[in-house]
Amino acid sequence: MQSWAPVDVPRLEGSGPPLRLYDTSTGRVRPTAPGPEATMYVCGITPYDATHLGHAATYLAFDLVNRYWRDLGHDVHYVQNVTDIDEPLLERAARDQDDWVVLGMRETALFREDMAALRVLPPRHYIGAVEAMGEISEFVAKLLAGGSAYRIDDAEFPDVYFDITATGHFGYESNYDEQTMLQLSRERGGDPDRPGKRNPTDALLWRMAREGEPSWESELGAGRPGWHVECAAIALNRLGEQIDLNGGGSDLIFPHHEFGAAHAEALTGAHPFARHYVHSGMIGLDGEKMSKSRGNLVFVSKLRSADVDPSAIRLALLSGHYRDDRPWTDDLLAQAHRRLDRWREAVALKAGPDAGQTITDLRTHLADDLDTPRALAAVDAWADAALERRGTDTAAPGRVRDAVDALLGVRL
Numbered sequence: 001m002q003s004w005a006p007v008d009v010p011r012l013e014g015s016g017p018p019l020r021l022y023d024t025s026t027g028r029v030r031p032t033a034p035g036p037e038a039t040m041y042v043c044g045i046t047p048y049d050a051t052h053l054g055h056a057a058t059y060l061a062f063d064l065v066n067r068y069w070r071d072l073g074h075d076v077h078y079v080q081n082v083t084d085i086d087e088p089l090l091e092r093a094a095r096d097q098d099d100w101v102v103l104g105m106r107e108t109a110l111f112r113e114d115m116a117a118l119r120v121l122p123p124r125h126y127i128g129a130v131e132a133m134g135e136i137s138e139f140v141a142k143l144l145a146g147g148s149a150y151r152i153d154d155a156e157f158p159d160v161y162f163d164i165t166a167t168g169h170f171g172y173e174s175n176y177d178e179q180t181m182l183q184l185s186r187e188r189g190g191d192p193d194r195p196g197k198r199n200p201t202d203a204l205l206w207r208m209a210r211e212g213e214p215s216w217e218s219e220l221g222a223g224r225p226g227w228h229v230e231c232a233a234i235a236l237n238r239l240g241e242q243i244d245l246n247g248g249g250s251d252l253i254f255p256h257h258e259f260g261a262a263h264a265e266a267l268t269g270a271h272p273f274a275r276h277y278v279h280s281g282m283i284g285l286d287g288e289k290m291s292k293s294r295g296n297l298v299f300v301s302k303l304r305s306a307d308v309d310p311s312a313i314r315l316a317l318l319s320g321h322y323r324d325d326r327p328w329t330d331d332l333l334a335q336a337h338r339r340l341d342r343w344r345e346a347v348a349l350k351a352g353p354d355a356g357q358t359i360t361d362l363r364t365h366l367a368d369d370l371d372t373p374r375a376l377a378a379v380d381a382w383a384d385a386a387l388e389r390r391g392t393d394t395a396a397p398g399r400v401r402d403a404v405d406a407l408l409g410v411r412l
């Protein structure tokens with residue numbers, strides 16, 4: 001599947017400290033240490049109700065990681081999927097008398113447009129589950145052959161499940177207890193109460209074809225994949241056995257990323273699958289998580305069609321810390337507009353105070369687990385000084401503009 005338009009990123013002089021990020025599996029902020037090419041897998045959308053501000057906040061967080069690693073001089077091999085076949089998509093298509101394929105294509109196209117408008121750097125590989133069906137079924141067949149997976153004893157639908165005891169590390173990514181895992185498995189598409197499973201939380205790998213459901217021929221028999229194995233296969237086959245970062249919103253901590261890691265590790269034996277598991281907080285509206293099921297969604301495309309500057313949307317979402325569950329409010333957007341106008345006014349000056357310290361501060365704060373509130377405050381300070389006390393450095397406004405573009409993706 002084609003990704004979206006590339007974004008030019010100004011090259012800045014010098015570089016900052018190593019990027020440190022909170023890792024869910026160890027519960028600590030730790031330095032990332034990618035090689036010359038950093039490898040990052042961030043889960044993509046299930047293409048309906050796209051792109052709401054929750055989606056946008058999550059993809060902006062990982063865009064900052066991408067930009068910061070590039071600022072350090074790394075290449076970034078960024079891979080993202082599209083869950084263009086899954087229960088929720090089929091249900092939404094049925095509800096709206098829509099063809100699920102058309103719905104998926106339409107919403108994915110809208111998502112690409114929104115990401116390009118927000119100046120999110122595109123993934124090098126943007127892969128749909130449907131186009132990856134061959135490699136996914138092959139991955140499942142290998143798990144089955146290797147004994148990490150089994151067919152459930154159900155004559156009508158002998159579906160394939162993953163055995164959570166296969167790797168001996170299951171649970172290390174989320175660190176959730178059994179009770180929590182059971183509850184979240186139930187809430188997020190699992191079937192812990194299905195009779196015949198070895199362990200209630202064992203995850204579905206391959207669902208044999210049901211009447212009236214889309215299915216694909218495979219060595220496993222006609223059917224379609226479980227949700228987690230799609231990401232494990234797409235990531236592993238493009239980024240290798242161990243990656244620098246596996247990311248998504250905090251609602252993916254379990255079961256999705258726990259199983260994605262377990263599937264990959266069961267196949268390769270390489271542990272941990274990702275050196276960092278990074279999760280962003282939930283954007284809420286009126287006190288509830290912004291989510292498809294609740295329907296309390298604010299869409300990027302609606303704001304864009306109301307002529308809201310995408311850079312203001314970016315600034316509004318970056319004004320909070322990426323890991324915090326936080327509300328979206330109209331006031332947040334109004335504040336962001338004011339901030340954007342002030343920064344633009346300051347960089348339009350002929351000269352300003354020295355930019356060096358500001359760029360150093362920007363990098364230091366971003367390197368500290370993407371501390372964007374402090375990073376934005378550093379630019380506020382420079383803009384205030386430039387507008388109030390002026391300054392004599394004629395290179396400063398241009399340097400600040402380029403740093404804000406390269407590191408925050410905000411176009412001044």
Ligand SMILES: Nc1ncnc2c1ncn2[C@@H]1O[C@H](COS(=O)(=O)NC(=O)[C@@H](N)CS)[C@@H](O)[C@H]1O
Nearest residue numbers: 043044045046054055058083248249282283290
């Ligand atoms: N309210 C929200 N705030 C922040 N991030 C959110 C919110 N709702 C969803 N997300 C994140 O947006 C990304 C896409 O969500 S999604 O469309 O439901 N799709 C999926 O979770 C799967 N296709 C991942 S393979 C996920 O990382 C999810 O955690």
Ligand SMILES: [Zn+2]
Nearest residue numbers: 043044231256
């Ligand atoms: Zn995923």
